[in-house]
Amino acid sequence: MDERLLRELVPAVIGALVRRGADFASAEDAVQEALLRALEVWPVDPPRDPKGWLVTAAWHKFLDATRADAARRRREDVVDAEPGPGEASGVDDTLALYFLCAHPALSPSSAVALTLRAVGGLTTRQIAAAYLVPEATMAQRISRAKRTVAGTRLDRPGDVGTVLRVLYLVFNEGYSGQVDLAAEAIRLTRQLAAAVDHPEVSGLLALMLLHHARRASRTTAGGALVPLAEQDRGRWDTAMIAEGVAVLQAALARDRLGQFQAQAAIAALHADAPTAAETDWVQVVEWYDELVALTGSPVVRLNRAVAVGEADGPRAGLAALAELDSSLPRHTAVAAHLHERDGDLATAARLYAAAAHDAPTLAERDHLVRQAARLNTRLRG
Structure with a gap:
């Protein structure tokens, strides 16, 4: 059974339930239960229409929960208007769910958890295992997040930048246990790119691909870190690098530069160099200048100092470093x-x-x- 297909269907199924009258929190819970049922049933009896099957199963789970709760009897009108099995809206609510899960009222950790569950289709147990926290702790975090966004309509516009920051947080967590969060972040960013036409979405996807292409060379077999200059470039994923560069070039051609495109351009210059010594450090510094102009981030300035040290010599790098707060992480x-x-x-x-x-x-x-x-x-x- 294709578990990836299951997870990719989650946003559309949640959206279908919400459009039928379910609130977001109840719809999300019902879809999770339907996913668990699909994992049991589909290997022996695969459906001809996976999305329709999930919509029907999740709707029935929602109705069961609604009927069982005496405090929700006012919703009997929704129950009485139950649609036929498999009937689903053709509207794609994927983008709306990204916005909802990256709601500005949520803390970064809560936004990440809700995104992985409602958009990514991961179970609470999988998310908890990936973040190395007890399942009960993660369940509470997700429940609080759902309460925070309760009542928010799916048709309200959101901020793409906030969604991208949440996805980047997921990517930077890497992986642990059965869930590879870096790969999951790439999958979700591809999905977002299909739902919204925005150069920074492409910039983030390119950045993730270019970084992920170097993953196999970043640590030794014993888990020790390997600096970029010492990595075995023969272990880099050239196909992933080529894809990342192509995605980046298409984004840059639109002439709407953003921070993720600039970061991806720096990563592309590293990926393009046959050896560390052949890196075009002058261009790297120029892209860091663009990134500083876009963000003003002290961390970006710190990384720029390293690049200046390579392009113009260590004394120049130390001079650039002297302009920064010595309490910055990694400054020493x-x-x-x-x-x-x-x-x-x-x-x-x-x-x-x-x-x-x-x-x-x-x-x-x-x-x-x-x-x-x-x-x-x-x-x-």
């Missing part, structure tokens, strides 16, 4: 890298050790500790 690690490039190994070793102390992840901490140890060994030799 960038300073260590630039001091090493400048030949000041003692300062670099000290800064690598300091950066390791504040590293956000175990893998990053171990990498920085190894960098400090490597330089200290050279200094003693």
